[in-house]
Structure formats: structure tokens, C-alpha cells
Amino acid sequence: MTHPFRVEFVPGVTPDKWLRVWGARLPQSPLEAFPVEDVDAATHLRDGSASMALLRLPVDREGLHVIPLYEEVPVVVVSKEHVVAAFDEVHVADLAEEVLLQDPAHVPEWAEIATDDARERTAAMPPMTTKQAVSVVASGSGIVIVPMSVARLHHRKDVVHRPVVGVAPSRVGLAWRDDDEDPRIEDFIGIVRGRTERSSRGVASAASHAGEGQPGGGNGRDAGGRHTPSDGRQERGRTLPQRGAAPRRRGASSGRTRRRGRR
DSSP states (O other), rough: OOOEEEEETTTTTOOOOHHEEEHOOTTTTTEEEEEEOHHHHHHHTTTTSSSSEEEEEOOOTTTTEEEEEEEEEEEEEEEETTTGGGEEEEEEGTTTTTTTTOGGGGOOHHHOOOOHHHHHHHTSOOOHHHHHHHHHTTTSSBBEEEHHHHHHOOTTTEEEEEEEETOOOOEEEEEEEEEEETHHHHHHHHHHHHHHHTSOOOOSSSGGGGGTTBTTSSSOOOOOOOOGGGGEEEEEEEOOOTOOOOOOOOOOOOOOOOOEEOO
């Protein structure tokens, strides 16, 4: 009997739709999907614990093929009573005096502008999981900056989250080992890419995906690195916007975007 095909996914990523398509399209091919922490996703691929992983980028690509899938808006999670809760969005520079309850390396934009006092208080904080950090945020003792889906995953009644301007979007990608020739990998790629059951697999081999993510590499960007409509998710014959995409603003803005009052 063929061993189950294992796909892992990091917090905030929801593969449910793709799993349903797999079950309908390949009912005789068992698939196991498991949540995994960000730090373990690539490790499990390399040691053979998982065949594919939906993880956050960037990731060390040594020995891996990676397809960038979509981007998410970064948000700051604050206590419900925090001044930021009164605004629609906030610039990262407005958070320079806040205590960051996570590794500053994960938010380099904050690390560049944080005050000395904020850096010292942040360094004094013990390591904690995102769930633990949000619990501390609720007490008003600090903030965390995470992708929107992660903020929703750990939502509580005593915290709120707001989009952060000046922090790079979080990117999610699909990865697998470059020496893994399991044909089910192409099946899963096709499902994630939105290819229909009757359509051609399109890609001759997994190795051809290695260039994806580079300009002109076939990942929905043109030669200049700009997104093309193929970056959207196909559903019911139309292209949907990227998950977590922020709404467009009217008119062009100049300079730094400051806190904007809620309507």
C-alpha cells in the first residue's frame, strides 16, 4: 500500500480548500495534513518527515524547491485600550517606543527605528510563543507584529490588530525537497495552482519549479518582477486578490503614512 502523502503547514495558513480538492480528485491516494511550527517546517522536509510544506518565506533554499504563493499584510497586535486601537492603520515608526514581544530579527523594520529604551526592555523579555505573547499584549505590556492570518488565529476579546505601514508583507510559499521525485508532488502543485483535473500538468518536472520566485521564473511575475493576474487564486472562473491584501487607498500618498483615525 502506498504510504500517505504528508503535507505540513505553518500557523495562519489554511490549506482546507486544497485538501478538499485532493480528496475529490484523488480519493485513492491518502494525504495527511499536519500543522507545524515555523521553525520546524523546513527541517521536516529535509529529514523526510514531510513531503511538502506550506511555510513562510524567506527560507533557506538549500536542497529545496520553493514556489511563492501569496503575500499577507503585517499587523500590530495591541491591547484593546492601547492608543493604536483608535486608528485604522499605524506606521512602524509610531511603534518605536513599544516593547516588542518577539525576536526583533523577525521585524527588522522595527529594530531599525526602536528607541534604546525599547530595545533594552525587549531584550529583557523571555522567549515566548505567539500565543503567549498575545496574552502578554492583552495586559498592555507590549506588542507583536505578525501576518494578519496569525493575528486572527490568536484573536482575543481584549486585543485588536491594525495594519502596519513600513513593514514588508509576509510571504507564503510551497516547498519540497529537490531530490524527491514522488509524482504526487506534481499533483499537489497542480491543485494549489488551480489547474483543473483535465488540464495538463504543465510542468515537465519538479526541477522546472526551482526558478519560480525569480523574475521571469513563471511565478506570476513579469521580467520586471511585477505581479501579473496569475498571482491571484482561481475560483469560479475569476482571479481573486492575494490573501490578506490591504484595500487600495484613494489618490497617491507622499512621505510616511501616519496613524489614521477610525471612521
